[in-house]
Amino acid sequence: MPMEFDPESELDFLKNPLFVKWVKQPTQHTDRYWENWSRKYPEKINVMLNAKELAKRLKPQEENKIDKAKFEAGLDRLLEKNNNELETPSPTFAYKRKESRHFWTWGNSVAASILLIGMLFMAYNWINRSTGTIPTTKNVAIISRTVSKGVKKTFMLPDSSMVTLNSGSTISYPKDFAENRQIKLVGQAFFDVKNDSDHPFSIKSGDLVTTVLGTSFDVKAYEGQSNFHVAVVTGKVKVATQDGIETEIVPTEATYYDAESGAISKGKYDYEELLGWKEKILKFDDASYREVFRILSNWYDVDFELDSEFTLKGNYTGRFEDQMLENVLKGMEYSTDIQFELKGKKVMVSKKSTLPNQ
Structure with a gap:
C-alpha cells in the first residue's frame, strides 16, 4: 500500500479499492495505514471524510447488478425529480468535522446529484476491474468439484491443468475456464498449471489471491481455520491479501497467512509436512x-x-x-x-x- 497515494478529489478515494475495503471492513493494518496517511496529508482529511461517507453507501460487489441502461434511466428520473423541485427550498445538512465545518446542500443541485451517482457508478466499475476477487460472469455457469472427508481426488481442468483435492475440499470455476482461468478454493489442493501467458491462472482462497502463469504449487485454506499457506514446487507465484499486501515466492518457498491478525510471512518449508498428503x-x-x-x-x-x-x-x-x-x-x-x-x-x-x- 504505497504512501504516495495523493488524491485530488473524493472520486480518487472511491477509485482506490483499498480505501473502500478499509471503510467496509477495517482491520488493524488498514486503520494504521490510513491514520499514518492522514498525518502525512492533513490538508486532505476533509476530502477523505467526504469520500468515506460516500464509500459507506457502496453495495458489496456481488450486489452490483446495475447495467448501462438502468444507470441512464436512473439519471433521467433524477433529472426529472430535480426539475420538479427547483422551486422548492432544499434542506441544508451540517457535516461536522474536527477543526472545520462544512455544509452540503442536497436536492436543488442537479450537478451534485449526478456527480454522486456518477462517482458511485465509476467506483463500482473500477473496483470490479481492480480487485483480486473473482468476478461473476453473466450467463456463464459455475462448475463445482467437491471431495468429501477421507477421500482425495485428482482430475484435469478444462485448460489441461491438473488439480489434486485434499479431503474435505471444494473448488469452483466458470464453464469457460479455458478463457477465464479463475478458481475459488475452500480447503486444500495441489495445482499443476499449464503454461498460458495470455490467460493468467488465479485462485481465491479466503483472503488470499494467488496468481500464476505456469507452475505447480499447493494452497491450503480450509473454512473455519485461520492459518493458510501457499507452497511452490516449480515456477513462481504471486500471493496477495485483500489488504493489498503482496509477495512473490519461488520453489522451496511458502507464504504463511494468519487470517485473524492479517499477518503474512515467507520462508522455506518442509515438503512432507505441507505436501506429503499427495503421497x-x-x-x-x-x-x-x-x-x-x-x-x-x-x-x-x-x-x-x-x-x-x-x-x-x-x-x-x-x-x-x-x-x-x-x-x-x-x-x-x-x-x-x-x-x-x-x-x-x-x-x-x-x-x-x-x-x-x-
Whole structure:
C-alpha cells in the first residue's frame, strides 16, 4: 500500500479499492495505514471524510447488478425529480468535522446529484476491474468439484491443468475456464498449471489471491481455520491479501497467512509436512494435538472426543506413510501418554491407564 497515494478529489478515494475495503471492513493494518496517511496529508482529511461517507453507501460487489441502461434511466428520473423541485427550498445538512465545518446542500443541485451517482457508478466499475476477487460472469455457469472427508481426488481442468483435492475440499470455476482461468478454493489442493501467458491462472482462497502463469504449487485454506499457506514446487507465484499486501515466492518457498491478525510471512518449508498428503504421508513436527486431531479427522473422516477429565499437554512429532487410522493411533499411543478407542466414526481420547505391577 504505497504512501504516495495523493488524491485530488473524493472520486480518487472511491477509485482506490483499498480505501473502500478499509471503510467496509477495517482491520488493524488498514486503520494504521490510513491514520499514518492522514498525518502525512492533513490538508486532505476533509476530502477523505467526504469520500468515506460516500464509500459507506457502496453495495458489496456481488450486489452490483446495475447495467448501462438502468444507470441512464436512473439519471433521467433524477433529472426529472430535480426539475420538479427547483422551486422548492432544499434542506441544508451540517457535516461536522474536527477543526472545520462544512455544509452540503442536497436536492436543488442537479450537478451534485449526478456527480454522486456518477462517482458511485465509476467506483463500482473500477473496483470490479481492480480487485483480486473473482468476478461473476453473466450467463456463464459455475462448475463445482467437491471431495468429501477421507477421500482425495485428482482430475484435469478444462485448460489441461491438473488439480489434486485434499479431503474435505471444494473448488469452483466458470464453464469457460479455458478463457477465464479463475478458481475459488475452500480447503486444500495441489495445482499443476499449464503454461498460458495470455490467460493468467488465479485462485481465491479466503483472503488470499494467488496468481500464476505456469507452475505447480499447493494452497491450503480450509473454512473455519485461520492459518493458510501457499507452497511452490516449480515456477513462481504471486500471493496477495485483500489488504493489498503482496509477495512473490519461488520453489522451496511458502507464504504463511494468519487470517485473524492479517499477518503474512515467507520462508522455506518442509515438503512432507505441507505436501506429503499427495503421497499419503502424514508428518507432524511439534504440532499441537488440536491440529493433529483436526488433520486426522479430515484425513480419515472421524471425530475425536476428549475425556472431560483429561487435559492434553505438549505437542506431537511423528511421521506415517500410507497407514490405516488404527496404525496411526497405535503409533501415537506408543510414544505418548494418550489412549485411543475407536468406535465407528468416533475416536475417544483419554489418559493412558497404568496397570499395577503383577
